[in-house]
Amino acid sequence: MAGICFNKQPLLRDGISQESPKRAVLRIVQGNKLLVSPGLVMAGGVAAVAVWLAALFFFDLIDEADLLLAGLSGLAGGIGGMAMTLWQNHTTRHDQEYIALQEHQAKHDPLTGLFNRNALFAELEQSIIRAKATDTVLGVLFLDLDRFKVINDSMGHEAGDDLLRIVAERLEGTVRGGDLVARFGGDEFVVVCRDLLSEQSVLAVAKQILKSFAEPVSLYGGAQVVSTSIGIAIARPDDARRSDDLVRDADAAMYKAKRAKSGFAVFDEVQRLQVIDRLDIERDLVTALAQEQLVVFYQPLIDVSGKRLYGFEALVRWNHPTRGLIGPGDFLDVAEETGMMAKIGELVLREACAQAAVWNHLSPDAQGVKMGVNIAEQQLLDGNFPYLVADVLEWSGLPPEQLVLEITENVIVDHLAGLSVLRDIRDLGVSLAIDDFGTGQSSLGYIKQFDMVSTLKVDKTFVDDMSSGVNRAIIEAVVAMARALDLQVVAEGVESEHQVKELLEFGVNIMQGYLFNKPVAGDAIDPSSWFSARSGQLLAGEDGAPGLLPAEVNTAFTRTLDHTRSRPKRLG
Ligand code: C2E
Numbered sequence: 001m002a003g004i005c006f007n008k009q010p011l012l013r014d015g016i017s018q019e020s021p022k023r024a025v026l027r028i029v030q031g032n033k034l035l036v037s038p039g040l041v042m043a044g045g046v047a048a049v050a051v052w053l054a055a056l057f058f059f060d061l062i063d064e065a066d067l068l069l070a071g072l073s074g075l076a077g078g079i080g081g082m083a084m085t086l087w088q089n090h091t092t093r094h095d096q097e098y099i100a101l102q103e104h105q106a107k108h109d110p111l112t113g114l115f116n117r118n119a120l121f122a123e124l125e126q127s128i129i130r131a132k133a134t135d136t137v138l139g140v141l142f143l144d145l146d147r148f149k150v151i152n153d154s155m156g157h158e159a160g161d162d163l164l165r166i167v168a169e170r171l172e173g174t175v176r177g178g179d180l181v182a183r184f185g186g187d188e189f190v191v192v193c194r195d196l197l198s199e200q201s202v203l204a205v206a207k208q209i210l211k212s213f214a215e216p217v218s219l220y221g222g223a224q225v226v227s228t229s230i231g232i233a234i235a236r237p238d239d240a241r242r243s244d245d246l247v248r249d250a251d252a253a254m255y256k257a258k259r260a261k262s263g264f265a266v267f268d269e270v271q272r273l274q275v276i277d278r279l280d281i282e283r284d285l286v287t288a289l290a291q292e293q294l295v296v297f298y299q300p301l302i303d304v305s306g307k308r309l310y311g312f313e314a315l316v317r318w319n320h321p322t323r324g325l326i327g328p329g330d331f332l333d334v335a336e337e338t339g340m341m342a343k344i345g346e347l348v349l350r351e352a353c354a355q356a357a358v359w360n361h362l363s364p365d366a367q368g369v370k371m372g373v374n375i376a377e378q379q380l381l382d383g384n385f386p387y388l389v390a391d392v393l394e395w396s397g398l399p400p401e402q403l404v405l406e407i408t409e410n411v412i413v414d415h416l417a418g419l420s421v422l423r424d425i426r427d428l429g430v431s432l433a434i435d436d437f438g439t440g441q442s443s444l445g446y447i448k449q450f451d452m453v454s455t456l457k458v459d460k461t462f463v464d465d466m467s468s469g470v471n472r473a474i475i476e477a478v479v480a481m482a483r484a485l486d487l488q489v490v491a492e493g494v495e496s497e498h499q500v501k502e503l504l505e506f507g508v509n510i511m512q513g514y515l516f517n518k519p520v521a522g523d524a525i526d527p528s529s530w531f532s533a534r535s536g537q538l539l540a541g542e543d544g545a546p547g548l549l550p551a552e553v554n555t556a557f558t559r560t561l562d563h564t565r566s567r568p569k570r571l572g
């Protein structure tokens, strides 16, 4: 437990700039204590009585009884005065301790005892001034624990709290005495490294911290490996950034480290532009939703051995007024961070279901064709999500069997505890697919949940390099497991005929990729040619080998992202 001088910072620091009015009053009283001290009064009183008694004694005016009485009253006065002095000292100390405690609580996080966010900014501001004065380098490290939510959800909040305390202790044990450790909030921590002579020293601290995380943490008897991603912002003495700029930049670098799974990443100039970009995107996205600038494209999934169109995947795009057509990779992160993902997800779900229902209406062959819609973590966390799905199905008139919700493997694993939402969705008759399968955490603990899932979409990374023995082994294992569990396997990102042949040899029949078609706008899909292609013309190859698409369909299939089309008409 943190003592009163936790974090190597003196509680009451000198310096007028930090003094509160209450403390100023206390200082003045303390400074003048001797003038008003009851001890002094007592001493004066005793001296006066002594002088008076001496005078009377020398002039022989008193007897021994008077002398005794006077002595006793002097003694009583002395004891009383002394008691008053002790009491005053005690209350003053008590006040001091109370004020110190208040100040400590205002600056520290109650769970870990580390500096809190407010204190961090105040301390960092002082550190920036000092670094400039002493011509030294300052490093700001922003840490975010990886998969903290999984521990919190699966082991309970107490285990989560324990983990945060352990992490705080490890960080404190790793950094140097003059450095500062703060809890920024949730599972985020900030370390400020001061008085450094070079930028390399900041990286050394980051490596040291990562090393300290390598040792498993003991939580409720079990050993748990916890990792963290660290973003670093380095301020040289001539850097003009303020405390909030540095923390923001370190945070942005942390995202980079997390995405790259690189442990740590340093914020650089390119990223600075990206941050500005990000802010623009955040602002424009609000308008995009209001002005219906988001559009849905569709990419076909082909059943290569059945030579038919198996389904589509709905993929969102942003028809930005000045930047042109933007892919989801450039704005979905921002949408997730700013809480806009649920709205975007609902829009895509409605649009895709309405589009599939329109196709059903226009072509009887479209009726068995699946429509895959990606579902983000934020949507799954909403207990009302199954009601939304039911509502959209009713509104659009799309049969539930045609809808497939795609959920990435990591999101499924992270929400094992909250899988009732998935069960509710399955009970509606809607299928679930695990997207980007194989890229998630190696935990197969969630395999028992596969009864809710109908499809595994093998990630493009495995399809890209099937010459690698490891990738081949993974695809083989996935196909064998899917067979055993009666799941459909879809290969993502198929770009060459060679890949088609190899995938067929593995027993994977359903494929999605640029070889067949890039995603296209809904009205680029002509139901009369696309859906009749299901009856065999689509992939008519010679001698049993998979053929590519017939010329007229191929033209429609190979429209690229540059084709911005109007949105499909909605039903109802
Ligand atoms: P995903 O669900 O795995 O979608 C497949 C992505 O691979 C799409 O990228 C698609 O255009 C791309 N792709 C397909 N075939 C090929 C190929 O042969 N080569 C290459 N290089 N790429 C191929 P896109 O549209 O950029 O989407 C990226 C990701 O964004 C999606 O990955 C999905 O996770 C997410 N996403 C897209 N739309 C939505 C949406 O409406 N909601 C949510 N939550 N996520 C979405």
Ligand code: MG
Residues within 6 Å of the ligand: 313, 374, 406, 435
């Ligand atoms: Mg997908």
Ligand code: MG
Residues within 6 Å of the ligand: 435, 436, 457, 459, 492
């Ligand atoms: Mg995918």
